[in-house]
Amino acid sequence: MNPQTAEPETAQFARLAEFIDGLGLGHEPDERQAALIEVLHEAQEIFGYLPEDVQEFVAEKLRLPLGRVFGVISFYHYFTAEPRGKHQINCCLGTACFVRGAEKIIEQFEDTLGIKMGEVTPDKNFSLGTLRCVGACSLAPVVIVDGKTYGRVTPEQAAEIIAEYN
């Protein structure tokens, strides 16, 4: 059982295999390489993160060197090889948010959760991260939890937002 999700791992691998087969890729290496980022998006969606065995699986399915797969994962911020918390709290660090005090919001979340940016709480319920501009600048400062946008956040609200997911 994958600790990140309730689904058994074999079922997760089966889903990923089905997704890759469904792309209808030919034998051209260029074409297989071009599908890599799309496949990794799907894999991270299924597994929550991209551990080594998932990377090996993707490499084998796409017939690419494992190093190439890892190289792409390490290059793009969105992909992570480390497990994440059940809920992902992301503070926007765009300019508008910065000018309106995003740093104080981040400090407040760090203090309340007792972790630093990029870390996961010991109970694995939350991980804390930053985002580049999400383009919702009129709502600055912005915090996004599992895809839900909170606008005009104040430091006092940090605890309230966390409580919603506890």
Add this chain to the structure above:
Amino acid sequence: MIKFTSRQDLEAYAGNLRGGEPAPTKILIGMSTCGRASGAEEVYRALIDAAQQHGLDNVSIVKTGCVGLCHAEPLVEVEEPGHPRVTIGDVDPGRAREIIEAVATNAKIPHPYTLGMGIYAKQERIALRNCGRIDPEQIDEYIRTGGYRQLASAIFDKPPEDIIETVKASGLRGRGGGGFPTGIKWAAARKAEGSPKYIVCNADEGDPGAFMDRSILEGDPYSVIEAMAIAGYAVGANKGFIYVRAEYPLAIHHLRVAVERARQHGLLGANILGSDFSFDLKMKFGAGAFVCGEETALLRSIEGSRGQPTVKPPFPAQAGLWGKPTVVNNVETFANIVPILEKGSDWFRSIGTENSPGTKVFALAGNVKNVGLVEVPMGTTLNEIIHDLGGGSRSGKPVKAVQTGGPSGGCIPSEKFDTPIDYDNLIELGSMMGSGGMIVMDEDTSMIGIARFYLQFTCDESCGKCTLCRLGTKRLLQLLDKLLAGAGGPEDIDELQTLGQCVKDGSLCGLGKTAPNPILSTLRWYRKEYDDLAYGGKMIYRIVAEKCIGCTACAKACPAECIEGEKKEPHTIRQEDCIQCGTCIEKCNTGAIIRAAAECAGAR
């Protein structure tokens, strides 16, 4: 859904859409990302419920894209036949019910939003022409406004060279920041040998503080898709890619729907409108790497590799995706194509300036009253944008500077606000157009702080290929931190200047070539702030006795309890206990607290 197999099919279909019953009352609600996050979904449901209760069946309630008045979201607009359009801002479910009631009883619409209405007067909406006017999920609405007529006319009436000639003559320059003439790009790709050729739309809008591309994709995706097909016809390409940031889920959703609908109607795919021209699109998603907004890096990312830029020349128009000729244009550039073909290059040239024709969309954000999207003719001055359209600073304090061009741009001081904006003038001022983000800052903002913010950004986002970008930005950051900690001296300012120039000269792509701009531009216009730090030590907070009314708001809020003074008497800050948190500045009711280098604040 009807598949059009000839031009006549499309024209007949459009004719049907335009004919028929007179337009009923239309209630538009802005449902872009900002609208939704401000509660537009509840408002939409309240509108529907109330309309049902009142038995209103001649009213259509339309979900639309960004209207541009982002600070007043959720926004509702009411269009009644024979009446001027009424905009209502800050709508909640209660107001929504009042609006429906007014429509049902033919009463005056309550809470009209008038404050920013001058905003529309100065604007000239070309790229944003349909945003906030149509339902982006319905292709019918786009076709009704004349959509796809230009694609049909291109395929059946014009040789590809004519289209390229028109785009060239219009003088349209790339709206993604570089400002390269679009027509010349297309001509080069058409002439280049190699097959297949590709059209790529750069929708990797990474500049923090810029959101016009997101708004266009969310509010009017078809205009971009149609323009890409026209570009395909003009350069001889049958395949296109749209590269979108993964951070824009709603834009991705609307694009997906739009591509699917266009395919079903035979407006994308094999033999468009029964002609022998075929063109199809594939969407590709970014994965959070700012450098992928650079065109060669973006192409590597579409190929599924690490997004590292490559040397130019060869330019993508000669050797792009998989080494084949490729046109890369940004979203806003594509959004200008259909109007140019419809109204002609002379019309386009009549707007804007000689060297920068047309309009530009700016995203106004930061410390400004009316946060939002404005589209103005090139040559409009910064004063007009920031004060007339933006309403000045939100804090009410004087505007100190505006930052344009994101991490590649620079800060422009308020003394220069009468400069007409175009590509060349902004470069002259040490900044650049970039994608059009404008962050307004008031006098409390530390210019070195903002330079540090952007530098941290480019330092994190440097792909690591060029040594000067990878290590130079890091070293610049260390120097800034040394200054900010009060440990720096004049020699550090000199090093910032020389190293900044070296990073510019020694980097391959736009990211590194412009990374030092935030420092160099603030050094140019705000040298005193650097000098204060270099000579005077660290920054401190201080209360200006003449302005302090002794209301005790700061003392109560201070977490370090280091503000003292009698009620109704000027207060002071015990510097040795101050933790530099800035809470006092926020709480102060009279603007009596300033942050400045210790020496010039007169405290040492």
